[in-house]
Amino acid sequence: MPRWFNTAGPCVAANHYMLPALRRLPELRTLIDQQGYFVVHAPRQTGKTTALRSLARELTAEGRYVAVHVSMEMGNPFSQDVGAAELAVLEEWRRDAVHQLPAELQPPPFPNAPPGSRISVALTSWAEAAPRPLVVFLDEVDALRDVTLLSVLRQLRSGYPRRPKNFPSAMALMGLRDVRDYKVATEDREHLGTASPFNIKVRSLTLRNFTAEEVAELYAQHTADTGQRFEPEALALAFESTQGQPWLVNALAKVAVEELVPDRSQPIRREDVERARSVLIARRETHLDSLTDKLREPRVRAILEPVLAGTFAGGGDSYQDDLQYTRDLGLCAPDDPVRVANPIYQELIARVLAGNAEPKVVVAPRSFVLPDGRFDFDRMLREFAAFWREHGEVLAAGMTYHEVAPQLVLMAFLQRVVNGGGQVDREYGVGRGRIDLLVRWPYEENGQRRLQRHALELKVWREGEKDPLAKGLVQLEEYLERLGLDEGVLVIFDRRPEAGGTETRTRFEQAQSPSGRKVTVLRA
Known part of the structure; x- marks a missing residue:
C-alpha cells in the first residue's frame, strides 16, 4: 500500500511518511523509569500524540509497564459540571484502552x-489491578476548563504519593500549553500561572521542530517509495519556509506531490515549493486557521504587534509569560530574537490582520502587467498613493493591531495587485522600527525566465520622534546591499497629529542612500 504525507491526526508507520516518533523527546524513558509526572506541551500538529502513542505501544510490548494514551477532551463541554465531565472522560478512556491493550x-x-x-478512584483501581506499573499519557488536558480542570489536577496530585502500587507509576499531561497557562476562570485570574495544583511535575518538555536534515530525510522516503525526487533547492526552500514545523513540512510536500506535480517522473523543483506555499496560505486549512484565531487574544497581540511594527514590546510583569504562551502556540520562534515562527506564518498573519482592507482594493491585478510581461511597479506606487489618500485613514483606524495598521494596509494593497503573478516577501526588523518588503515578479524575455525584484522599506513617524528619513535611508541601503539592488522605495507613514490629513501629507520625493543609490520616498 502506498504511503503519503500526513496532515490529519497521528501518523501511522504503515500509511505515512514519518520520522522516528521519539527522536525529539529523548528524555521520556528516563522520566518514566524515575516514576516522574511531567508535562509535554507543543503547538498543534507537531507530533505529540504520535510520539506518546508510539511510546505507549513500545513500553507495553517490552513487558515492563502497562502504558496507555488517553484523552481528556470529552470533558471539555462540562467546565462547571465536574461529575458529568468525569463520566464522559472515563467512558472514552475505556474505549481507548480496548483499542490499545490486550484484554488482560x-x-x-x-x-x-x-x-x-471519579478520576482518582478509577486510576487507583486500574493501577492496583494492573500486573505491571501503570503509565498514563493524558492528552488534551488543557481542553478542560475552570472547576473541572482544577478538580482533575487536584485528584492527580492527591493520588501521586500512592504511586506506583496504588496510582499510575508515571504520567504525562499533554497539550498545547504548559500547566501555568491552562485556562481557568477563578478569582482574578484567567490562567493558572504559578498557582497550579499540579505542582508535582518534575519536567516540562516540548517538541522541537524538524532540522533541515530531517526534512530531507522525510522527503527522501517519498523518493524511495515513488522515485520522485526533491531537488536540493526545493529542499532548502521547504525548510526555509517552514523552519521545520512538522505540519507545514508535510502539508507543503503533500500539495507539491499530489496536486502540483503528480507525475512521479518529474522532480519537485524550487518553484513547485513556492507554488505549494502559496496554496497553503490561500487555503488557510484547519491547522493554520486555528493559529490565526489566536491573533486577537490580548496576550498574543502584546507580543506580535511590536514584532510586526519592528518596535520593542513593553516590559510589564506579564511580558515573559505572554511571550512563552505565544511561543507555546507556535506563533513565535522558540529562541531569541523574538520573531514570527516561520515565513509561512509571517505571510499568513499579515494577510489575516489586513483581511478587512484587501476587499477594498478594487483595481484589476492584470492592469499592472505590462505588454512584455513585466510588473508595472511605478504604477503600483501611484495607485497605492491614490488609494491611501481616499481610504487609508479609515482602513487603518479599523485595524486591530493599531501600531502596524498603515503597513498592513499597504501590504493588503500589494497582495491584491501582485497575487497570482508574483510574490511578496516580508521581513520584520524587530527593534529597528521597520518592515522590509520584496516584490518578486517572474517573466520571460527572449525565451529566458527572468525575475523582477523591487524592495520597499516601511517606517512610521510617531509623535515626539524625529523624521525617520535619514535613518530609513541607511537601513534601506543595508537591505538593498544584501539584495544586490541599485534602487528602492522608502515609505514613511506620518502618524503625528500635526501632520494633517492624508490628502495633504501623501506625496512622493526623490532621495539618495548614503552610497548614492536612487530612493523613491513615499510620505503617506
Whole structure:
C-alpha cells in the first residue's frame, strides 16, 4: 500500500511518511523509569500524540509497564459540571484502552464514586489491578476548563504519593500549553500561572521542530517509495519556509506531490515549493486557521504587534509569560530574537490582520502587467498613493493591531495587485522600527525566465520622534546591499497629529542612500 504525507491526526508507520516518533523527546524513558509526572506541551500538529502513542505501544510490548494514551477532551463541554465531565472522560478512556491493550491489561470496571473523585478512584483501581506499573499519557488536558480542570489536577496530585502500587507509576499531561497557562476562570485570574495544583511535575518538555536534515530525510522516503525526487533547492526552500514545523513540512510536500506535480517522473523543483506555499496560505486549512484565531487574544497581540511594527514590546510583569504562551502556540520562534515562527506564518498573519482592507482594493491585478510581461511597479506606487489618500485613514483606524495598521494596509494593497503573478516577501526588523518588503515578479524575455525584484522599506513617524528619513535611508541601503539592488522605495507613514490629513501629507520625493543609490520616498 502506498504511503503519503500526513496532515490529519497521528501518523501511522504503515500509511505515512514519518520520522522516528521519539527522536525529539529523548528524555521520556528516563522520566518514566524515575516514576516522574511531567508535562509535554507543543503547538498543534507537531507530533505529540504520535510520539506518546508510539511510546505507549513500545513500553507495553517490552513487558515492563502497562502504558496507555488517553484523552481528556470529552470533558471539555462540562467546565462547571465536574461529575458529568468525569463520566464522559472515563467512558472514552475505556474505549481507548480496548483499542490499545490486550484484554488482560485493560482496566477493571471503574468503581462508583462521588463527583470530584471519579478520576482518582478509577486510576487507583486500574493501577492496583494492573500486573505491571501503570503509565498514563493524558492528552488534551488543557481542553478542560475552570472547576473541572482544577478538580482533575487536584485528584492527580492527591493520588501521586500512592504511586506506583496504588496510582499510575508515571504520567504525562499533554497539550498545547504548559500547566501555568491552562485556562481557568477563578478569582482574578484567567490562567493558572504559578498557582497550579499540579505542582508535582518534575519536567516540562516540548517538541522541537524538524532540522533541515530531517526534512530531507522525510522527503527522501517519498523518493524511495515513488522515485520522485526533491531537488536540493526545493529542499532548502521547504525548510526555509517552514523552519521545520512538522505540519507545514508535510502539508507543503503533500500539495507539491499530489496536486502540483503528480507525475512521479518529474522532480519537485524550487518553484513547485513556492507554488505549494502559496496554496497553503490561500487555503488557510484547519491547522493554520486555528493559529490565526489566536491573533486577537490580548496576550498574543502584546507580543506580535511590536514584532510586526519592528518596535520593542513593553516590559510589564506579564511580558515573559505572554511571550512563552505565544511561543507555546507556535506563533513565535522558540529562541531569541523574538520573531514570527516561520515565513509561512509571517505571510499568513499579515494577510489575516489586513483581511478587512484587501476587499477594498478594487483595481484589476492584470492592469499592472505590462505588454512584455513585466510588473508595472511605478504604477503600483501611484495607485497605492491614490488609494491611501481616499481610504487609508479609515482602513487603518479599523485595524486591530493599531501600531502596524498603515503597513498592513499597504501590504493588503500589494497582495491584491501582485497575487497570482508574483510574490511578496516580508521581513520584520524587530527593534529597528521597520518592515522590509520584496516584490518578486517572474517573466520571460527572449525565451529566458527572468525575475523582477523591487524592495520597499516601511517606517512610521510617531509623535515626539524625529523624521525617520535619514535613518530609513541607511537601513534601506543595508537591505538593498544584501539584495544586490541599485534602487528602492522608502515609505514613511506620518502618524503625528500635526501632520494633517492624508490628502495633504501623501506625496512622493526623490532621495539618495548614503552610497548614492536612487530612493523613491513615499510620505503617506
